[in-house]
Amino acid sequence: MEVFYYMVFGGLGVLVAALELSKSNKDRINTSSAFNSFKNNYLLVYSLMMAGDWLQGPYVYFLYSHYGFGKGDIGQLFIAGFGSSMLFGTIVGSLADKQGRKRACVTYCITYILSCITKHSPQYKVLMVGRVLGGIATSLLFSAFESWLVAEHNKRGFEQQWLSITFSKAIFLGNGLVAIVSGLFGNLLVDSFSLGPVSPFDAAACFLAIGMAVILSSWGENYGDPSESKDLLTQFKGAATAIASDEKIALLGAIQSLFEGSMYTFVFLWTPALSPNDEEIPHGFIFATFMLASMLGSSLASRLMAHSSPRVESYMQIVFIVSSAALLLPIITSFLVAPSKVKGGGISLSGCLQLLGFCTFEACVGIFWPSIMKMRSQYIPEEARSTIMNFFRIPLNIFVCIVLYNVDAFPITVMFGMCSIFLFVASLLQRRLLVISDKPKTENRALRERDPETEPLNI
Template identity: 85%
Template structure:
């Protein structure tokens, strides 16, 4: 079955290369030297931040198990991470809007470096503290950097459409290429050099420190709400009112929570789905394949976003439907393919079919990230961007905590079915968002009488 892995990986790599090489002038946007310098600086920092995050991911569970903790205790540590992101994330996001997004990005680096440092201790309380710090850092990673980018992009007077270039490149690098390289680098540190499971965390701290130095030396500060007399509670209230009073923002938050909740659930489910009888599967190679599929999705997204005639609200409906169908495959194969009773061995035939479906889902993830960033830049008000974005993560973190707590209570097919339903609901909500956006566009379009009024001074 190793031939199958190499076939899938090679096929995805060839498609990504073909898409990148086949881009023509229609798929590219003409920009300026100043914007390219700004974009490259942000992409360098974002890549370092994501390297610090991806280096840790594959070894968190393994490190805890090496310290002698069981599945239940490790599950509690993971719940603590998502719980802290839920409890403290919104507060930290509000402080980012008020105190400055650059400061929030630096806080992310410091918080995550401290979280990496705690991994040198085997004491449960210290590891729990590390998970709490990691949860806070995750909230900052997915809100402060994007908020700084959008505000700084607008402050410098760059074209709004150019944001899509930075978004798609950031996902292509941060969630694709950097993820693959981080996995390979971590494997070298732990296996080839035999430095132990803590080594990737030390390497992550180094990358984070380097990124922080670049932020401190080259980034300028920007803020959300310019009013200095608003306290934290007032900011929360303002963000909640913005979500409740604007259906577009509420729909966007629901869509994001449904998709990301399904995505994080998939992260926990793909291993038991592909190895139900403890089959020997190459986790690192499969992870790299998923990241390559995500790169494929981000490459497609860059071409879609570059076309002014194609709106993001339109094609995302299809993306959600395709992602929902891809997660139905484990349910379909459980009925159509007889389950194997052989323990161990290589991946089964049904596992091969599911792997292809999972790669399709990861490609949808690659399209989702730059597209949702684009929609957030259009619909979320600048004065409370970080606060609102972290409000969106509250139901997401609640959902993931519930799934983690009850992961053994339901069959894996039920969990995948639930995720598929969520993604289908997301497509319905996306349809509603498109209808509202179209209606708003028609209402704000100038009438013939208004156009004539504008032309009267010229005619005079």
């Protein structure tokens, strides 16, 4: 393995450690012991859930190819997963608001465990069922747990600002440390112990079962709108009305879809971008490096959110612009650096530059997750939180399905350019969100100046 990879990984590790160790009391929020107990319980569950997800990720494609399926068949399996998340995930997410978020989290565990079990079969139809179940589970992972957390946090009367602590820690652990450890553990099972490509899925099922046991024994139930008179169609209409009638919610949904669509496209593109001539690159080590960069971003986000200024709506504009510039690097390097014509070998100079840019993008991903969670907790109404969050994922899943279906139709530079444009548009929408979120404060201030006894507007 080339020294360059160690240098990047080591440099990111030093930055993460320095950022965490240099935090002063001003960068930390004083909380209560009751909140700390609640937070640690949630972080334990969230980490187990993410371990169950991360253990599978690196081996899904490998397992399908191990069973003898070609690129086209594998692509259809992936499309089925995203399509399932779009169609069925929205319905299941709405049931979470009505039937209970705790039940939805348990449903996630059961559904994903069943998906893992299907991986033991080499039959295409069985694997397709597994992808459908996995798509449903993914929708629940990214809606039900956050909805339960926000509702339970508010029900227990904790300070609103304390939510940012849980969000940033969840991303730091779940999307950073747990991802790295899961990748190494999966590699240990498959390569060192020679247990085969299905072994990470069995391990994932075990972690999910442990997490489900913790949920059942320690979590209380909470609901969005438990009204018996509202069927699913009425819930969908209510969620659509909330999005259409509140510009802040609509902007938040558009921003999330643009960023996550670019992020999932990046997941498919980074390997061919770094090895256009079949260069030998350490995929597992690069993945761990990306996750370390994400940890750096989440650590930075926790420091930013501990202060009242700058606001999330403000600094996220910069994050989107930086991420847009980072994904332009493959295009820039294609013009500035002469492409290598040698097949195989180590990573090229162009690849080294792109790897640094991709690490910058992953750091932006680490900032994005806790920040978007905080904005969702502020703007999305509680009674339809899971429903609206799954509505946000509909355009995302459509976009990813289109990209997967046409992944060979466009040059890789065109795909990166499209992602860069999307991220720049997200920065413009973020600017608009900042402006309209400031309006109530400006109007209240103007009213108080005219009449000091005027009550603040509740907008």
